[in-house]
Amino acid sequence: RHLATLPTLRADGTPHVVPVAFTWDADAGVLRITTNRASVKARNARLPGAGGGAPRAAVCQVDGGRWLTLEGTIEVVEDEDEVADAVARYARRYRPLDHNPERVVLRLTPDKVMASTYMA
Numbered sequence: 001r002h003l004a005t006l007p008t009l010r011a012d013g014t015p016h017v018v019p020v021a022f023t024w025d026a027d028a029g030v031l032r033i034t035t036n037r038a039s040v041k042a043r044n045a046r047l048p049g050a051g052g053g054a055p056r057a058a059v060c061q062v063d064g065g066r067w068l069t070l071e072g073t074i075e076v077v078e079d080e081d082e083v084a085d086a087v088a089r090y091a092r093r094y095r096p097l098d099h100n101p102e103r104v105v106l107r108l109t110p111d112k113v114m115a116s117t118y119m120a
Contacts (some may be wrong), residue, residue, distance in 0.1 A: 002021070002061065002063075002093075003019045003020065003021055003061070004019070004020055004021075004022055004059045004060055004061035005017050005018065005019055005020070005059070005060045005061075006018055006019075006020045006022075006033060006041060006057060006058070006059055006106075007057060007058055007060075008040075008041050008044035008045060008055070008057045008074070009044060009047070009055070009056075009057075010040075010044055010047075011044075011047055016040050016041065016044055018040075018041055020033045020035075020041075020059070021033070021090065021093075021094050022059055023086065023089040023090055023092075023093050025089070029109065029110070030107050030108065030109050030110075031059055031070055031107070031108040031110065032082075032086040032089065032090075032105050032106070032107055032108075033059075033105070033106040033108070034083070034086050034087060034090055034097065034103055034104070034105055034106075035103070035104060035105075035106055036100070036102045036103065036104070037076075037078070037102045037103070037104045038102065041106060042076050042104055042106065044057075045057065045074045045075060045076050045106050046076055049073075054073040054074075054075070055073065055074050055075070056071065056072065056073055056074065057071070057072075057073075057074040057106075057108055058070065058071040058072075059108060065116060066115075066116050067115065067116045068113075068114070068115045068116075069112075069113070069114040069115070070108065070110040070112075070113055071110060071111070071112040071113075071114070072108050072109045072110035072111045072112065073108070073109050073111070074106055074107070074108045074109075075106070075107050075109075076104050076105070076106060076107075077104060077105040077106075077107050078104050078105075079105075082105055082107075083103055083104065083105050086105045087103070
């Protein structure tokens with residue numbers, strides 16, 4: 001499993017960091033994380049960002065000396081088609097998920113990419 005960390009900001013500005021599984025949609029240029037509607041990360045993704053703008057987050061993955069961070073805006077998506085697509089992508093990358101009517105998608109649209117230059 002290729003897990004990553006997802007830091008989001010609480011209302012008081014402190015970070016909430018959790019491990020997440022994610023999928024990358026190259027065609028749409030977005031990263032998706034499935035979660036429960038009431039999760040802390042989903043609640044944080046609904047908060048306004050700095051200066052009232054869109055909330056921001058980052059997904060960070062480390063594998064030995066290699067690492068990748070995708071940073072950008074994050075939003076909660078409840079559209080049934082997008083949730084179903086995210087669940088299907090997750091099943092292909094990780095494993096099938098049980099049905100969960102409370103599932104939503106956190107969609108991160110990166111505008112900053114940072115990575116190591118380590119080559120194995």
